[in-house]
Amino acid sequence: MTTIRHISAASCDYTDFDAIVVGSGPSGSIAARTLAERGHRVAVLEYGGLVSPGAMYGPHQAAYSRAFTSSDGPADGNPWTACGVGGGMQFYNAITLRYRQADLSASRYLATDMEVDWPITLQDLEPFYAEIEHLLEVSGSNGFPSYPASSRGLLLSNAMRALGIRPKRIPLAIRPPGTSKGCIVCSACDELACPTEAKASVLARNILDDSALPGTISVLYGCFVNRIALRNDATAEALECYVPLSSELIRIPVGKVIVCANAVQTAALMLRSKSAYAPKGIGNGSDLVGRGLSFKISGYSVGHMESAGCDAAALAPHWGTHATVYTDEFYEHVDVPCGFGGLIYEANFPSPHGNAGLVRLHYIAGEEPWSHNRVVLDEAVDPDGIPRIRFEYANSQNDCARIGFLADRADEILRHLGAGRIEREPFAHSKGSSHLHGTMRAGSDPGTSVVDSCGRIHGFTNIHVMDGSVMNFAGNSNPTHTIMANARRMAMSLDRRET
Structure with a gap:
């Protein structure tokens, strides 16, 4: 049975582990499981603790440090997905879409100063998507029942069809209502840790459970990995960690380290790991670590529904999932600037009563990855003495045109639905988000990439990265499914090469 405990309560001998995984989110957990399936003894280090069922993301995450996003403003950026065992899956909206080949070869649409195309194809990912x-028991796949459209989703579907836009049902990693251990529609579940485990997560679907595996998984939380210490042969020797509970500094020896801390924190860890062998940080010989930072361009339009002549479903509170209906009509479309758009989907507010009289749409696409968009370490330090993170980030004209096009289409849908007034929420993606990508780019050339196609850092023998940071283009849809599939692919490749 997997042990999950605070690191201060652990009495393990770290030399007993074959691999250390940094981060227990979707990528770290599936990488750990993949290795344990093959008999490896794996330790997973996590900064945050166990998340209480029913916890909301905002209050939970408020205790963790923020990033700077301007030269003279407060630390108002979000450098985390979520701090806790299971990572962002504890709070995500469970949208589980696959990427398309266009996401992996976006250079046909976008031109930047960085490599945009992934060094793999969709065919490489497809078997791992299925797994x-x-x-996760994704609705509509592998014989699992489809998740029914919400009453608002049905209204949006009708409005889309009337405009010649094809609606689709969103594949959700949520057991539908009325099924065994299904959703009880207790709330609008975005940013909520599911209290019943109907929504898939690392823990709810036993991804970290090693009880039926030949190897073992030990999860040690309450540990911040500050630095990777190297031997002079380009090999990781130990992880230098800080335990906030006891203000203790500990050193954990490693045979193999797999970093899955998210695209911001992974890059920051490499930049903090300077040494005589890596004077600019691990993997940063070509000054690429942290560059190509991508959050996804995204925004929301809110339709204020008039009571006269409006369907009652649009006026009532919404209980249930964040989204059930979307359109990919403008994913690749000649009318979109650059020909490359993204998704528009139903996006209910977290509070059920906050939806009364309102219908909200989300539009999302991957931004152009430019080298000037990056993660850097600031001179300021947090209360624990860790350098603060700074985002240097600005969207291109193409980004602005593409997201503007999607926003206009969303507004058209809401107008047709009967919205008397439409408001666009201020764009906030430049402050960071739960969609973090692109700071440890993958490829075969060390001059244009940081890791190879299997996640090993160029020039280092036992340091691997298997999270969203290896995504050369962020993709035009929600990334959790792809991050997990790609991490499993890389972990299986690592296992074949090194055992």
Whole structure:
């Protein structure tokens, strides 16, 4: 049975582990499981603790440090997905879409000063998508029932069809209402840790459970990995960690380290790991670590529904999932600037009563990855003495045109639905988000990439990265499914090469 405990309560001998995984989110957990399936003894280090069922993201995450986003403003950026065992999956909206080949070869649409195309194809990911869909019990796949459209989703579907836009049902990693251990529609579940485990997560779907595996997984939380210490042969020797509970500094020896801390924190860890062998940080010989930072361009339009002549479903509170209906009509479309758009989907507010009289749409696409968009370490330090993170980030004209096009289409849908007034929420993606990508780019050339196609850092023998930071283009849809599938692919490749 997997042990999950605070690191201060652990009495393990770290030399007993074959691999250390940094981060217990979707990528770290599936990488750990993949290795344990093959008999490895794996330790997973996590900064945050266990998340209480029913916890909301905002209050939970408020205790963790923020990032600077301007030269003279407060630390108002979000450098985390979520701090806790299971990572962002504890609070995500469970949208589980696959990427398309266009996401992996976006250079046909976008031109930047960085490599945009992934060093793999969609065919490389497809078997792992199927495995993840089975593990997460994704609706509409592997014989799992489809998740029914919400009453608002049905209204949006009708409005889309009237405009010649094809609506689709969103594949959700949530057991539908009325099924075994299904959703009880207790709330609008975005940013909520599911209290019943109907929504898939690392823990709810036993991804970290090693009881039926030949190897073992030990999860040690309450540990911040500050630095990777090197031997002079380009090999990781130990992780230098800080335990906030006891203000203790500990050193954990490693045979193999797999970093899955998210695209911001992974890059920051490499930049903090300077040494005589890596004077600019691990993997940063070509000054690429942290560059190509991508949050996804995204925004929301809110339709204020008039009571006269409006369907009652649009006026009532919404209980249930964040989204059930979307359109990919403008994913690749000649009318979109650059020909490359993204998704528009139903996006209910977290508070059920906050939806009364309102219908909200989200539009999302991957931004152009430019080298001037990056993660850097600031001179200021947090209360624990860790350098603060700074985002240097600005969207291109193409980004602005593409997201503007999607916003206009969303507004058209809401007008047709009967919205008397439409408001666009201020764009906030430049402050960071739960979609973090692109700071440890993958490829075969060390001059243009940081890791190879299997996640090993160029020039280092036992340091691997398997999270969203290796995504050369962020993709035009929600990334959790792809991050997990790609992490499993890389972990399986690592296992074949090194055992």
